[in-house]
Amino acid sequence: MTVPIVRTVAELRKTVARWHDEGLRVAVVPTMGALHEGHLSLARTALERADRVIVTLFVNPKQFNSQADLAAYPRTEDEDAAKLASLGVHLLYIPDGIEMYPEGFATTVAVNGLSEGLCGAFRPGHFEGVATVVAKLLLQTGADLAFFGEKDFQQLHVVRRMARDLDIPIEIVLCPTVRESDGLALSSRNLRLSRSQRQVAPKLAAILFEAAARIAGGAPVDATLVEARSAIAAAGYARVEYLELRAEEDLAPLRPLDRPGRMLAAAWLGETRLIDNVEVPSGPGAITRTAA
Ligand SMILES: Nc1ncnc2c1ncn2[C@@H]1O[C@H](COP(=O)(O)OP(=O)(O)OP(=O)(O)O)[C@@H](O)[C@H]1O
Ligand SMILES: CC(C)(CO)[C@@H](O)C(=O)[O-]
Ligand code: BAL
Numbered sequence: 001m002t003v004p005i006v007r008t009v010a011e012l013r014k015t016v017a018r019w020h021d022e023g024l025r026v027a028v029v030p031t032m033g034a035l036h037e038g039h040l041s042l043a044r045t046a047l048e049r050a051d052r053v054i055v056t057l058f059v060n061p062k063q064f065n066s067q068a069d070l071a072a073y074p075r076t077e078d079e080d081a082a083k084l085a086s087l088g089v090h091l092l093y094i095p096d097g098i099e100m101y102p103e104g105f106a107t108t109v110a111v112n113g114l115s116e117g118l119c120g121a122f123r124p125g126h127f128e129g130v131a132t133v134v135a136k137l138l139l140q141t142g143a144d145l146a147f148f149g150e151k152d153f154q155q156l157h158v159v160r161r162m163a164r165d166l167d168i169p170i171e172i173v174l175c176p177t178v179r180e181s182d183g184l185a186l187s188s189r190n191l192r193l194s195r196s197q198r199q200v201a202p203k204l205a206a207i208l209f210e211a212a213a214r215i216a217g218g219a220p221v222d223a224t225l226v227e228a229r230s231a232i233a234a235a236g237y238a239r240v241e242y243l244e245l246r247a248e249e250d251l252a253p254l255r256p257l258d259r260p261g262r263m264l265a266a267a268w269l270g271e272t273r274l275i276d277n278v279e280v281p282s283g284p285g286a287i288t289r290t291a292a
Helices: 009-021 037-049 067-072 077-087 126-141 153-165 188-192 195-200 203-216 221-235
Strands: 026-031 052-057 091-093 145-149 171-175 239-247 261-269 272-280
Touching: 009 026, 009 052, 009 091, 009 126, 026 037, 026 126, 037 052, 037 077, 037 145, 037 171, 052 077, 052 126, 077 091, 091 126, 126 153, 145 153, 153 171, 153 261, 188 272, 203 221, 203 261, 203 272, 221 239, 221 261
Parallel strands: 026 052, 026 145, 052 091, 145 171
Antiparallel strands: 239 261, 261 272
16 A cells, blocks of 8 residues: 655645545644654544545754754654555655745744743744744645644644634644553654663653642642652653643643643753653542553
């Protein structure tokens, strides 16, 4: 089984126009490739919700604030295409750098407020790069639905706001984080972990789930965050960039927990930066999922 691949905006538009003429609902799943079960779960959900599913593969240079990170990003196009073909995805869109950013390209999409803080504070220009490329992908595909993972929670907020502000007529759909059996959130960057780092990695999720449960149960927020931060460092993470409690709905700082929250973290294991987040329910009877 194979999946058709288009590499130009013109070919992509022609295919989508034909589908729309036939009255079909079209979904897009933007990715940077090196596909794992997290990406595939987005594609499966898209296949349930739409008649035609496009997966995009583009390692977007504009969202990398480190050349080393960009150079090390895994590229596995043939394997990716085989995985998507076996799912029944209808089209792969794989533009090259010139197709996406032709000579003279001069536009940046910036989502103020939501792009600041959390990952935005440590990856300058990252969310401008994401907002710019996702705006282009949504407009190039003309899709009716777009699927994003909860693992990149701030990104999801940035994309949702951007689509709303630019009047792009598309529904942004949020999909839950897929985890390994030991709780580690799937990420292409997990491939860079050594064997011993891989053993330490799931402790981030375990500590987040435990702290979230304690806060949901009434423990003081700031003291619990301080303890959790120390626990992440003690578990073997070299550096905790941030660990914060924010409102689920708009990412505003949340004190007290008077509406549903999210605990979000980024931390380094050697040269690899991992992110994760978990929900923090509020109100009586709030129950938090566990990592297992
Ligand atoms: N574990 C996961 N569960 C659900 N969705 C995921 C997961 N990991 C990534 N995604 C989603 O897949 C889409 C493409 O993500 P991306 O290609 O950056 O993969 P990634 O594994 O997150 O890579 P990276 O290591 O760069 O963060 C995004 O919407 C992202 O949120
Ligand atoms: C949304 C995205 C494909 C834009 O390059 C990327 O940020 C990602 O893979 O999450
Ligand atoms: N998952 C977000 C892509 C990035 O880290 O650049």
